[in-house]
Every structure is written in structure tokens, then in C-alpha cells.
Amino acid sequence: MPEIRVITRDGDQQSIAFTPGTTLMQAITEGGIHELQALCGGVCSCATCHVFVDPAFAARLDAVSDDEDGLLSGSAHRREQSRLSCQVRLTEQLAGLLVTIAPEDE
DSSP: OOEEEEEOTTSOEEEEEOOTTSBHHHHHHHTTOOOOOOTTOSSSSOOTTEEEEOGGGGGGSOOOOHHHHHHHTTOTTOOTTEEEGGGOBOOGGGTTOEEEEOOOOO
């Protein structure tokens, strides 16, 4: 089973197996990391599943949608590598993906 690597807010790195076709948000939460609030349940209507994607993987991801861009623009922590994990569909090509969970917006 392919894996992703997740850096938590306290700097710990964990490897998590994922099933292709699931979202990054699902893989992270099902993998036992509960730092993502994901208040909207993954329908792209909040930004509580914000992560930073390692730049080496950015070209492998689908483009940011207008809705995702709008939600991310409200985050004080937005970076070029920012994504909403609910909008990243995991594929075999993303095995080894490294993401860092963004700080919570206050």
C-alpha cells in the first residue's frame, strides 16, 4: 500500500498508508493524526484542513480551484505550497508525498 509522510504541528513526522482515490484529508485523519479540524467534512467550504505540500510534489497535484484559492486567501498562514487537504485526491503517483500541517488560524 502506498504511503504519505505527514509532519505534525509539533514537528513529528509520521508515515501513513493510503488507498488511492481517497483524499489527503481522509488519509491523514484515518491515519490517526487529529490536528485537522476539517469542520466542513471535506466539501471545500472552510480552510481547517490546510497543509503545506512539499514543492517537489506540487507539479503532480491538480491545480487549485477558485473555491480553494478563495478559502486559502483568508488564512494568515498561506504559502505558495498551501493546499486544502480535502481537495487533494491521492493517487499512486503521490506515494511518498510529504505534507506539513499548517498552523491553525485564530
